[in-house]
Amino acid sequence: MNKQDIYIDNMVCDRCILAVRQVVTNLGWRIERLQLGRLTGWPPDGHDEDALVVLGQQLHNLGFRLREGHGGTVSRIKGLIVAYVYNDRADTSHSLSDLISADIGQSYSHLSRMFSQEEGRTIVDFYRIHRIERGKQLLIQTDEPVSAITGRLNYGSAGRFAAVFKQDTGMSPTAFRARGRYVARPLDEL
Incomplete structure (x- = not known):
């Protein structure tokens, strides 16, 4: 079984995390980490492709969407921004750009260009x-x-x-x- 990083659009709150956790667990995935916009875990029984298709369908039924490639990074950026703005317990001692760069491990300028190309608007x-x-x-x-x-x-x-x-x-x-x-x-x- 290969561990996968899966990016999920439209996760905007803690309830979304709970809903995704329920779906993923019910489908037999092992979760290493689940946060706004990103799931890291192992599919059931090593059926990576089939498990991903079923997961995508189940999440779609709840209003979520799987993203691949750069879109996954964009989903993660969106999740970080939502958490930064709406979570009253979020650490705001660092700038949002520093938080995004540190979490994703790439320069903010690169991520900003990627986000703009994918979304048609800037991170700002x-x-x-x-x-x-x-x-x-x-x-x-x-x-x-x-x-x-x-x-x-x-x-x-x-x-x-x-x-x-x-x-x-x-x-x-x-x-x-x-x-x-x-x-x-x-x-x-x-």
């Missing part, structure tokens, strides 16, 4: 979209001051957060909160 754009979406959630679902939300989203200042937020939404964070309406968008559609 993907990160910005998720930060703004998380900001919307926090503004509506908490009573935290905008300055605290700014810190949670790793903006250098409340003014910078407000400027980016207004550029994306057409209103200030305070006006958005006062409006009180927000419909969450699925993270895999951002």
